[in-house]
Amino acid sequence: MYVAVKGGEAAINNAHRLLADRRRGDRSLPSLTIEQIVEQLGLAVDRVMAEASLYDPALAALAVRQSRGDMIEAIFLLRAYRTTLPRFGASVPVDTAGMQVERRVSATYKDLPGGQLLGPTFDYTHRLLDPSLLEDLPVDEPARRPAPDEDIMRVSDILAHEGLIESDGEFPDDHEAGDITREPMEFPMPRDLRLQALARGDEGFLLALAYSTQRGFGRNHPFVGEIRIGEVELEMDVPEMGFSVSLGRIKVTECQMVNQFKGSAKAPPQFTRGYGLVFGQSERKAMSMSLVDRALRAEELGEDITAPAQDEEFVISHSDNVQATGFVEHLKLPHYVDFQAELALVRRMRAEIATRNNDGGMQEAAE
Amino acid sequence: MTELASYNFAYLDEQTKRMIRRAILKAIAIPGYQVPFASREMPMPYGWGTGGVQVTASIIGPDDVLKVIDQGADDTTNAVSIRAFFQKVADVAVTTHTQDATIIQTRHRIPEQTLREGQVLVYQVPIPEPLRFLEPRETETRKMHALEEYGLMHVKLYEDIARHGRISTTYAYPVKVASRYVMDPSPTPKFDNPKMHMYEALQLFGAGREKRIYAVPPYTEVVSLDFEDHPFEIQTFSQNCALCNAHGVYLDEVVLDDKGGRMFVCSDTDNCEDRRAHGHVGEMLAQDPPLGKEAAE
Numbered sequence: 001m002y003v004a005v006k007g008g009e010a011a012i013n014n015a016h017r018l019l020a021d022r023r024r025g026d027r028s029l030p031s032l033t034i035e036q037i038v039e040q041l042g043l044a045v046d047r048v049m050a051e052a053s054l055y056d057p058a059l060a061a062l063a064v065r066q067s068r069g070d071m072i073e074a075i076f077l078l079r080a081y082r083t084t085l086p087r088f089g090a091s092v093p094v095d096t097a098g099m100q101v102e103r104r105v106s107a108t109y110k111d112l113p114g115g116q117l118l119g120p121t122f123d124y125t126h127r128l129l130d131p132s133l134l135e136d137l138p139v140d141e142p143a144r145r146p147a148p149d150e151d152i153m154r155v156s157d158i159l160a161h162e163g164l165i166e167s168d169g170e171f172p173d174d175h176e177a178g179d180i181t182r183e184p185m186e187f188p189m190p191r192d193l194r195l196q197a198l199a200r201g202d203e204g205f206l207l208a209l210a211y212s213t214q215r216g217f218g219r220n221h222p223f224v225g226e227i228r229i230g231e232v233e234l235e236m237d238v239p240e241m242g243f244s245v246s247l248g249r250i251k252v253t254e255c256q257m258v259n260q261f262k263g264s265a266k267a268p269p270q271f272t273r274g275y276g277l278v279f280g281q282s283e284r285k286a287m288s289m290s291l292v293d294r295a296l297r298a299e300e301l302g303e304d305i306t307a308p309a310q311d312e313e314f315v316i317s318h319s320d321n322v323q324a325t326g327f328v329e330h331l332k333l334p335h336y337v338d339f340q341a342e343l344a345l346v347r348r349m350r351a352e353i354a355t356r357n358n359d360g361g362m363q364e365a366a367e
Numbered sequence: 368m369t370e371l372a373s374y375n376f377a378y379l380d381e382q383t384k385r386m387i388r389r390a391i392l393k394a395i396a397i398p399g400y401q402v403p404f405a406s407r408e409m410p411m412p413y414g415w416g417t418g419g420v421q422v423t424a425s426i427i428g429p430d431d432v433l434k435v436i437d438q439g440a441d442d443t444t445n446a447v448s449i450r451a452f453f454q455k456v457a458d459v460a461v462t463t464h465t466q467d468a469t470i471i472q473t474r475h476r477i478p479e480q481t482l483r484e485g486q487v488l489v490y491q492v493p494i495p496e497p498l499r500f501l502e503p504r505e506t507e508t509r510k511m512h513a514l515e516e517y518g519l520m521h522v523k524l525y526e527d528i529a530r531h532g533r534i535s536t537t538y539a540y541p542v543k544v545a546s547r548y549v550m551d552p553s554p555t556p557k558f559d560n561p562k563m564h565m566y567e568a569l570q571l572f573g574a575g576r577e578k579r580i581y582a583v584p585p586y587t588e589v590v591s592l593d594f595e596d597h598p599f600e601i602q603t604f605s606q607n608c609a610l611c612n613a614h615g616v617y618l619d620e621v622v623l624d625d626k627g628g629r630m631f632v633c634s635d636t637d638n639c640e641d642r643r644a645h646g647h648v649g650e651m652l653a654q655d656p657p658l659g660k661e662a663a664e
Contacts (some may be wrong), residue, residue, distance in 0.1 A: 008447040076412070082407040084374060184403035184578045187506050313504055323413045323576045327493070330414025333445055337438045337475045337634055340620055341537035341556040344602055349531060 023068050037061035045253075046280025047071060052078035052319065053181065053200045054085075055250050055279050057319055072202075076322045083181065092235045092244050096254045096277075098151050099230040103281075106155045108258060109225040114152030119229060120281075155226035156256045156273065165258065165271040187313045188299075194316060198292060199278060200318030203285045210291035210307040216308030218295045223276065225258035229281050253278045255286035259294050264302035272301060377424040377457040383407055387425035391571060394504030396584035399510070406578040411437070416449060419472050419491035426487065426571075427453065427470060432460045434468035439476035439617065439634035446474070463637050476537075477559040479616045479638040482568035484585060490553045492574040495581060498552040499540045517549050520592060528597055537602070543590045544583055545628030552589075558601045558617050564587040580605050606631045609651035611642035 024031065038045055038061045048060040052075045060078055067073035106112055118124075149314025159165040171192065178193045180200075185193070198206065213220055231251050235244040255276035263269035274294025276286035295309040308314055318324060373379065383405075389537050390404035409417040427433065427519075433453055434527045437446040441463040449472060450461050465478045472489040482488060498508045500520045511517070520541055540557035544550045552560060553572060563570065563583060570583040583589060593599035607614045609630040616638065618631040630651055633639035 008442045009451070012411055012444055012447060013453075028635075076408075079408045080410040084378075084380065086380070131512075159553040181405075183405050186403070210527060233579045278422070313506060317505075322408065326413025326415065327576055328414075329412065331414065333473070333474075334438045335554075336619055337556055337617070338554050339559070340618070340634075341602060343620065345537050349535075352532070 005089070023066070032065055034058055034061045034065065037064055043281060044069070044071065044074075046278075046282055047203060047285070048078055049281040050282060050285060051075045051084060051202065053196075053279075054078050054082040064358060072321050072325050076325075086177075087182070088235060091247065092237055094232045094234065094277075096228065096232055096252070097157070098155050099228055099232050099252075099254075100147075100168075100249075101152050101228055101230040103229040104152060104226065105224070106226045108155060108226075109158075110148060112155065112158065114148065115280065118120045152228075154228075154256065156258070159225070159258065159271060163270075166267070166273060173336060187316070187317070189312060189316065191293075191297075191300075194296060194312065195275065195289075197316045197319060198276075198289045201289070201316075202321035202324070203282070203288070205319050205321065206288040206292050207322075209295070209315060210288035212307065213231065213291055213295050218298070218310045220274070220294050221260035222263045222290070222291055223258045223260075224287070225256040225273075227253070227255045227286065229253045229283070229285055251278065251280050251285040253282050255283070255290040256293055257290035259286070266300075266302035272297070279330070291364050314315070374456055376429075377423065377427050377453070378410070379407065379424045384425040387421055390423065390580045391422065391582065394571070394580050395569070395584050397548075397585050398575065398583055399415050399548030399550040399581060401574075401579040401581045403578055404580050405456045406575045411448070411452070411573065412514075413630070414493065415574040416443060416491035416515045418573030418577075418580070419474070419489050419575075420449060420452070421575060422489050422571050422573035422580060423453065423470055423472050424457070426489075427457055427459060429457070429459065432462050432467055434462050434465065434471045434637075435473075435592070436471065436476060436478070436635075436637075437474040438619070439478075440636040442636065448491055464641075465635075465637050475554050475556075476497070476617070476634060477562045479613075479633075479635040480641075482566065484567045486568040488566075488568050490555075490570065490572045492551070492553045492572045493576075494539075494578070495551055495572065495574040495579040497549050512548060512579060515547070517525075520549060521594075524592060524594070528594070532592070534597060540599075541592050545587050546574070546590075549584075549592070550589075552582060556602060556617060557591065557599075560591045560599070561601065563593055565589075604631060608633045608639060608642075608649050610649040611639045611647045612633075612649040613639065613642055 018029045021129060038057045041064065044064055045057050045060045047057050048063055049057065049073065052060065059081065060074070063074035063077040064076060101114070101117060103121060104114065106116065156168070160167070169191065175192070178190065178196070178262045180193050180196045189197070212218070227261060229251070231249040234250055236247055237244045257274035257276070259272045259274055261267070261272045272294065274290035276289030276293065278286045278289065292309055292315060295307070296312050296315060298305050298310040305311065369499055379387070392401045393564040394400065394402045406418065407421060409420055411417060412418065420469055423433070433450065434441065435446045435450040437443040440446065453459055454461060465471065465480045465482070468486065470487045470489060471478065471482070473489065474491040477488065496505070496508050498511055498520065501523055502508050502511065511519070524534050524536070527533065536557065538556045539554045540560055541549050542552055542560060542563065552563060565586050565588065566583065567585055569585055572581045574580070602617070604618045606618065608616065608618060610632050613633055617634040619634045621630050621632055622628070623630055
């Protein structure tokens with residue numbers, strides 16, 4: 001009846017068994033395959049890879065399946081695996097100008113070298129539920145254009161030629177990027193670490209913060225210089241060989257936000273940059289990231305810090321959804337020892353007030 | 368995919384353990400100081416004791432005997448889960464007996480039986496910064512610790528007294544360690560604070576999400592903050608444990624029915640079982656032998 005502490009082990013085992021049952025669902029239906037998830041729920045897989053900071057579509061798909069489609073749980077699974085992997089080193093900085101572009105749009109120029117490429121976008125779909133998807137009807141092969149002869153230049157490079165935009169970061173070429181998963185965080189953070197934190201930050205949280213800057217909480221006058229999605233080559237320097245070798249290709253989404261800037265005591269009038277780079281295809285995340293990155297540069301550029309999105313410690317400390325969900329959800333763990341302490345205190349204080357009121361009442365009556 | 372299942376002894380790789388051990392050594396060298404460490408993602412959620420688990424994983428060896436408690440009890444679900452984790456990844460011996468353990472990982476309690484030299488008590492810590500609720504910024508609180516600027520904490524305690532007639536902090540009650548750093552003892556009830564003072568065992572504190580480790584070495588002064596005219600005091604219970612009749616221990620209140628029926632039982636289940644094994648009988652067991660027999664099992 002009362003000693004509820006026995007039986008924890010059996011309860012946990014039974015809970016896990018039930019969870020496995022619910023995850024599998026109706027056994028008469030075929031089980032989802034990893035390949036199906038990778039191919040048909042690709043954007044979910046991309047999000048898991050991005051926020052877990054591990055580029056591995058098959059493992060991300062496994063995580064999605066194991067988590068029953070709970071994205072944060074899937075991200076957590078993949079991160080917990082990632083953290084056990086050894087580090088070989090760091091890649092050479094990715095050259096996004098050399099990207100095999102699948103989508104590339106600029107909001108700042110009507111036309112530009114390389115053209116505007118819509119790619120696989122939801123942007124101009126009418127959001128009408130499509131009954132034909134209830135059945136597995138054949139889907140047309142996509143139209144393809146011939147591969148361009150040369151790389152598609154970045155919009156930020158066009159502006160840079162004219163000297164209208166600030167240079168791309170101030171780190172020297174031999175700067176070794178930090179690693180927020182291997183070193184404790186400290187504030188204020190250099191921008192490379194901040195961008196790392198944003199790249200694995202929660203999409204929803206960054207979206208909301210980015211939105212807040214547009215609504216006046218730290219407005220930074222953004223234009224989408226360019227969004228590009230496609231595959232980039234990943235290379236690594238191998239000291240023994242004296243040159244860099246290709247590790248393969250990964251799909252990324254890059255957003256370069258161009259922000260109007262009237263100048264301050266610290267910097268002349270020029271366009272400034274907000275930067276977003278995310279694994280896979282996730283424009284929403286890359287755009288949010290670039291708006292928040294720019295907002296967080298307020299101090300560096302001598303702007304007033306007035307809004308949450310400009311507050312580095314606030315943003316970075318709360319952007320990690322695995323940390324956030326853990327701490328919020330841990331409130332369901334037993335806290336009865338502390339609650340007992342609070343119970344006793346509240347009872348005692350209430351008793352004291354009751355005594356005081358009674359005394360007061362008697363005095364009044366006696367007067 | 369098969370390599371997915373294989374992990375190093377005690378889960379963490381040796382490089383990570385070395386990094387954490389360095390942080391622990393630094394923490395022991397500067398009692399009460401919060402040492403930043405590169406906390407790893409663990410296979411259990413933040414808030415479930417990832418800091419404590421990392422500390423335990425870094426110090427545990429094949430010969431250790433592990434005890435895990437949550438709310439003082441060995442059988443609470445999360446204690447069961449963490450114990451099972453170490454059985455799986457380190458294959459160590461586990462126990463519920465405080466005296467038999469070499470490492471005790473705890474959440475929210477300090478065992479009633481005093482530990483001895485050589486034992487290690489590992490605390491799970493949610494918010495390591497005692498000043499956090501007075502100043503939310505890490506950049507500020509680190510400065511305050513550096514300058515030993517603890518006035519704000521005394522003002523908070525004073526405001527408690529002004530408003531409520533007493534210090535109304537009942538758990539996570541701030542302490543000063545070795546006359547230097549103000550430290551959060553983790554959310555243990557203040558009832559347990561005096562046990563930390565000149566403790567024979569090594570006390571290690573791990574905060575995974577906040578990436579901090581701190582320590583109180585054996586035989587170190589740990590003083591709960593107070594005022595001369597409002598000295599620190601701990602909770603007292605008017606009842607004895609209903610099962611083992613213990614007095615002067617921390618009790619859990621258990622609701623018996625919807626008519627206001629209550630009983631109080633030991634929070635430290637091992638201590639309670641030990642006392643019952645030595646013939647101590649509480650009110651509930653004396654009145655109701657069949658029920659008592661069940662509970663003692």
